[in-house]
Amino acid sequence: MKRAKAVSLYVAWAAVIAMIIIILGFSNQNGGDSVSISEKIVDKIISLLKLDDTIARNEVLMENRNYLFRKAMHFSEYFILTLLAFNALRFFKLNKTKASVFAMLIACLTAIIDELYQRTVPGRNSQIMDVLIDSSGALVAILICWLSVRRNIDNRTSA
Template sequence: MRKYLSWLAVILWMCLIFYFSHQPATESSELSTGIAELIEITVEKVAPNADFITENFHHLVRKNAHFFIYLLLGVLLLHALKLNRIGKYRAMGFALLICVLYAMSDEVHQLFVPGRGAQVKDVFIDSAGATLGIIVYSIINRLNSRIL
C-alpha cells in the first residue's frame, strides 16, 4: 500500500507542476506577485529598516519556486523508487533522470501557454533543486539507517 501511495504522491505533485505551468503569464505573474508582496509585508514587520526592491524580489520568488517544487519532486521520486526496492544509486539516477525529463517537458509545454515560453535556465534550476532533494533525502535516509 505504501508503494502505491508514494507513486500517487509523485503523480499528484507532477499534476500540480503541470497546473502551475499551464497558467497563462498574467495568472502566473499575479500568483508570484501576491507571494512576493506577502513576503515583503512580513519582512517589513520583522526588519522595518530593510531596503526592499519588489521587482527584483518577484523574479527571485519565481526562480525559487522552480527550485523548491523540483526539490520536492526529487524527494518524492526517490522515496517511491526506494520503496520499490531499486538499488540506492540506480534509484538516485532514475529519480534525477525523471526530474530532468519532466522539467524539459514542462518548458516545452509552456511554449503552448499564452504569454509563456521555454527557458533553458529554468531546466537547470529545476534540475539543481531535484539534485539537492535527492542528495538530502539520501543523507537523511543513511543517517536514519545508522541510528536504527
C-alpha cells in the same frame, strides 16, 4: 502486512503524480496571470514576515523580488518532486544509487516537458535556465536523500 505495503506504494506514486500535475498546472496559467498571482503571493509573504522596510531599502531586491520568488519556487517544486520520487522508488528495493538516478530522471524529464509545454501557453516561454534551476533542486534533494540513507545505515550499525 502485504496490503499495507501495497497501499503505501500506491500512495507514494500518487504523491509523485500529484506533484507533476501541480507543476504542469502552474505552467498552464497564462503568463500575465502567473506573474500577477506570484506578485501578490510574494508581497503577502514579505508583509507577513514584516520585511517591507528591509526590502524597500534594497532597490535591486525590491525590483527583482518576484523573479527571485518564482525561481525559488522552481527549485522547491523539483526538490519536493525528487524527494517523493526517491521515496516511491525505494519501495522497489532499489539501492540508493539506482533510486537517485531514476528520481533525477523523473525530475529532469518533467522539467524539460514542463518547459516545452510552456511554449504552447499564451504569454509563457521556455527557458533553459529554469531547467537548470529545477535540476539543481532535484540534485539537492538527492544529496539529502543520500545523507538520510547513510545516517539510517550508520544508526543501525552502531545500535
